[in-house]
Amino acid sequence: MLAFVTVGSTRFDSLVNCVFSQPVLSSLRDKGYTQLIIQCGNSELDLRYLLQERDVFASENYGIHIECWKYKPSLRGEYERADLVISHAGSGSILEVLRLGKPLIVVPNASLLDDHQQELATALEEMNHLKVSTISDLARNIAQFKPDSFSQFPAYDGSRSSSVMNFFEFHHHLRFYLRLMKSVIATSVSGDPQEYENNHVHVVYDQIAPHFSSTRYRPWPIIAKFLSDIPSGWVGFDSGTGNGKYLPLPLDSPGKIWTIGLDRSRNLLEIARSAGDGNTIREVICGDVLNNVWRDNVFDYAISIATIHHLATPTRRKEAVQRLLQAVSHIHGRVLIYVWATEQDDFSKRRIPNLDSSSGSDVFVPWVIPKVKPEENAQVFNRYYHMFAGGELLMLVTEAAQEIGLQVGPQEMASARNGIEILQRGWERSNHYVELRFWTSQS
Amino acid sequence: MKTSTQLAIYPILTVLLLFIRLFTILPSLTREPKRPKRTRSTAKLAVFLGSGNEALNLLSAVDFDRYTPRVYVVSEGDTLSVQKARDLEFTRGQRQKNQFTILVVPRARRVHQSLYTTPFTAFLSLLKCLYHVTLLPVLTSNPFADVLIVNGPGTCFILCLAVVVNKLLALEAPRVIYVESFARVKSFSISGKLLRYLADRFVVQWPSLLKDGKRGECLGWLV
Numbered sequence: 001m002l003a004f005v006t007v008g009s010t011r012f013d014s015l016v017n018c019v020f021s022q023p024v025l026s027s028l029r030d031k032g033y034t035q036l037i038i039q040c041g042n043s044e045l046d047l048r049y050l051l052q053e054r055d056v057f058a059s060e061n062y063g064i065h066i067e068c069w070k071y072k073p074s075l076r077g078e079y080e081r082a083d084l085v086i087s088h089a090g091s092g093s094i095l096e097v098l099r100l101g102k103p104l105i106v107v108p109n110a111s112l113l114d115d116h117q118q119e120l121a122t123a124l125e126e127m128n129h130l131k132v133s134t135i136s137d138l139a140r141n142i143a144q145f146k147p148d149s150f151s152q153f154p155a156y157d158g159s160r161s162s163s164v165m166n167f168f169e170f171h172h173h174l175r176f177y178l179r180l181m182k183s184v185i186a187t188s189v190s191g192d193p194q195e196y197e198n199n200h201v202h203v204v205y206d207q208i209a210p211h212f213s214s215t216r217y218r219p220w221p222i223i224a225k226f227l228s229d230i231p232s233g234w235v236g237f238d239s240g241t242g243n244g245k246y247l248p249l250p251l252d253s254p255g256k257i258w259t260i261g262l263d264r265s266r267n268l269l270e271i272a273r274s275a276g277d278g279n280t281i282r283e284v285i286c287g288d289v290l291n292n293v294w295r296d297n298v299f300d301y302a303i304s305i306a307t308i309h310h311l312a313t314p315t316r317r318k319e320a321v322q323r324l325l326q327a328v329s330h331i332h333g334r335v336l337i338y339v340w341a342t343e344q345d346d347f348s349k350r351r352i353p354n355l356d357s358s359s360g361s362d363v364f365v366p367w368v369i370p371k372v373k374p375e376e377n378a379q380v381f382n383r384y385y386h387m388f389a390g391g392e393l394l395m396l397v398t399e400a401a402q403e404i405g406l407q408v409g410p411q412e413m414a415s416a417r418n419g420i421e422i423l424q425r426g427w428e429r430s431n432h433y434v435e436l437r438f439w440t441s442q443s
Numbered sequence: 444m445k446t447s448t449q450l451a452i453y454p455i456l457t458v459l460l461l462f463i464r465l466f467t468i469l470p471s472l473t474r475e476p477k478r479p480k481r482t483r484s485t486a487k488l489a490v491f492l493g494s495g496n497e498a499l500n501l502l503s504a505v506d507f508d509r510y511t512p513r514v515y516v517v518s519e520g521d522t523l524s525v526q527k528a529r530d531l532e533f534t535r536g537q538r539q540k541n542q543f544t545i546l547v548v549p550r551a552r553r554v555h556q557s558l559y560t561t562p563f564t565a566f567l568s569l570l571k572c573l574y575h576v577t578l579l580p581v582l583t584s585n586p587f588a589d590v591l592i593v594n595g596p597g598t599c600f601i602l603c604l605a606v607v608v609n610k611l612l613a614l615e616a617p618r619v620i621y622v623e624s625f626a627r628v629k630s631f632s633i634s635g636k637l638l639r640y641l642a643d644r645f646v647v648q649w650p651s652l653l654k655d656g657k658r659g660e661c662l663g664w665l666v
Contacts, residue, residue: 009523010554010555073523073526090626091497091624091625091626091666092496092497095496095625095666096496116626116627116628116629116630116632117626119626119627119628119629119630120625120626120627120628122628123628123629123649123651154664156500156503156666157663157664158503158504159504160504160662160663160664160665161500161501161502161503161504161505161665163662164501164592164620164622164644164646164662164665165504165505165510165590165620
């Protein structure tokens with residue numbers, strides 16, 4: 001059997017001299033050790049005259065073959081061969097030996113500047129991974145040593161080490177993306193608006209669909225309230241449904257109402273089809289909010305959330321509202337419209353350039369897909385938005401309604417046959433919204 | 444009389460301003476770091492290699508494609524660490540040849556060196572660190588690193604001092620991640636005490652170190 005003694009890269013005179021002493025050699029021999037290898041470093045030992053650099057000193061004492069040398073680049077071979085390792089308390093040696101599963105006696109060097117090495121050895125002894133000994137007790141500890149009584153030392157866990165870097169990753173990569181996503185670039189619409197929307201809205205949404213969907217999951221409170229107040233059995237539609245996040249609402253009473261999703265992006269509709277728990281297939285229709293997709297008066301309610309602001313001209317935005325109004329019942333229909341506002345709250349932290357906000361502003365909002373593999377580059381897509389100024393949405397709805405012969409105002413003031421009443425309008429989380437209700441003067 | 448008061452006021456003002464500046468850059472007091480200024484998909488990583496394998500162990504979980512190039516900072520005379528760094532690059536950095544540099548800085552304090560002579564050796568060490576961390580990046584506009592991992596040996600504090608100088612001068616400075624050595628169970632190393640509030644992230648491996656409730660986080664054994 002082989003016992004290996006190591007003192008590390010410096011010196012540990014007392015340990016080396018102790019190991020050469022009769023009591024230690026005797027207890028080693030009594031335990032059946034026939035071979036002893038000592039890595040003595042720069043220790044001053046009584047036999048130093050025998051040792052030149054790289055020399056190996058060998059002798060036979062008390063029936064034990066002793067080999068002593070200063071250094072080797074790696075002690076791994078000795079650790080592997082040894083049946084017992086007696087080491088200084090250096091953390092590197094301790095770790096290497098314990099990882100190899102070798103029985104270990106640690107002798108801390110009391111002559112160092114501070115005795116923190118002792119702390120590590122003691123802590124690991126308390127966890128039953130090794131035995132700590134003083135110089136004077138070494139012989140006794142070898143005699144009483146039970147190599148099988150130690151607990152298994154845990155293997156290296158790389159995930160912890162990588163978590164050290166997470167912090168930096170966060171700042172270096174994610175913050176960059178967040179910052180970019182929160183920025184807004186002023187732009188102006190040119191050329192054919194339909195083509196402009198194709199390039200800067202529809203293509204983009206089809207490209208970013210899966211990633212977009214993974215970030216849009218929480219319904220806004222006012223929308224959730226609107227949908228939960230809709231009477232049972234009503235059928236409505238969501239104009240520009242996106243990933244269909246509003247289709248399963250209200251969540252507390254599924255199936256109470258039936259919302260059908262309309263969107264231009266096939267990729268988003270694929271996701272919208274299984275919106276909610278995934279067990280229900282949602283009805284979705286691929287179409288443009290400007291087309292006459294629906295029969296007039298066919299729905300009980302309609303919502304259009306964050307859709308109309310993607311249309312590039314005031315006329316097209318007005319038409320979109322008109323399609324919305326035409327498709328719902330002119331007797332009892334209810335409509336909720338949300339668009340993005342020029343007034344941004346602190347919560348969204350979007351950085352808005354100085355925009356002329358009297359008639360809204362045309363902007364690009366970058367959508368960044370972070371890279372998945374190191375060799376990829378992050379992809380940036382610029383989405384077109386019309387940011388609505390305060391009052392602009394109400395004006396738009398009013399004009400849209402009046403053009404198709406609807407009176408805007410409360411039912412008590414009715415002078416036309418049909419009209420809409422604005423139930424509430426306001427600004428929530430960087431968005432303007434308008435909720436309206438149809439009325440009819442015929443009873 | 445009047446002149447001497449006037450003369451005295453300048454150094455006092457300078458020291459005061461320096462302190463105010465120091466407090467505005469302390470990572471433990473400033474929550475929102477302004478970095479990064481540049482946008483790249485890779486980050487330059489610097490690691491201080493101590494006598495043990497701990498810093499290199501930390502690297503074993505780091506994506507070399509992403510953290511490239513790498514800078515290994517070693518103490519003067521630490522040929523073993525230089526060899527280890529070369530070995531690591533040889534086995535893991537195959538895809539990009541020679542995407543690493545090894546910087547040698549003088550030791551702030553040799554083992555068994557007297558505490559009285561330490562300031563002088565430490566100053567020499569600081570000059571070399573300032574040259575690499577502060578001066579050379581300014582002259583060549585090639586930043587020292589984006590992130591610097593240090594784990595304990597005395598000289599690494601000197602290196603971090605140079606980083607602090609960068610921050611004081613509002614130059615580009617790496618984010619410093621300090622990982623206290625596995626060997627530190629109940630008491631901090633001197634570097635640990637000194638860097639606890641200077642490092643951007645302060646990590647320990649034994650929870651007993653954080654019993655005082657001050658700055659730091661324990662991630663368990665990282666070795």
